[in-house]
Amino acid sequence: MGKTTPVMSLSDAPMWQSIENGKLALxxxxxxxxxxxxxxxICPKCLSMETEWKPIAGTGTILSWVVFHRKYFDDFPPPYNAVAVRLDEGPIIMTNLVGEEPEGSWIGKRVSLEYVDHDGRRQHAARIAE
Ligand SMILES: [Zn+2]
Structure with missing residues (x-):
């Protein structure tokens, strides 16, 4: 068992920094x-190589979810959940649902991102939108 320490590279360092700053940028x-x-x-839509890092609105919809009841990592004691969220900007991210868990299936629920401390660093999390 180990911890879930992110491996940062030059290509995604701005994203990790934006999470530390509390406003995810992609x-x-x-x-x-x-x-x-x-x-x-390279842009998969227009093949341009020109890029920039832009903050996202922080809202999206749950595409899929799971609750783990087995321990895989020391910093994620079970039970814990993982959710796939399609951001309103298009990309899909994996995160954790915090706060009240909805009854039944979580698929299709609207969420907003927030930022929580996890084992000494900041990470994003999703909360069911009002
Ligand atoms: Zn493009």
């Missing part, structure tokens, strides 16, 4: 504006 195409995650050197 790579976007400077030519057509398409957001992309994970970062990549």
């Amino acid at each position: 790579m976007a195409c400077k030519t057509c504006g398409t957001y992309r995650y994970p970062p990549s050197p």
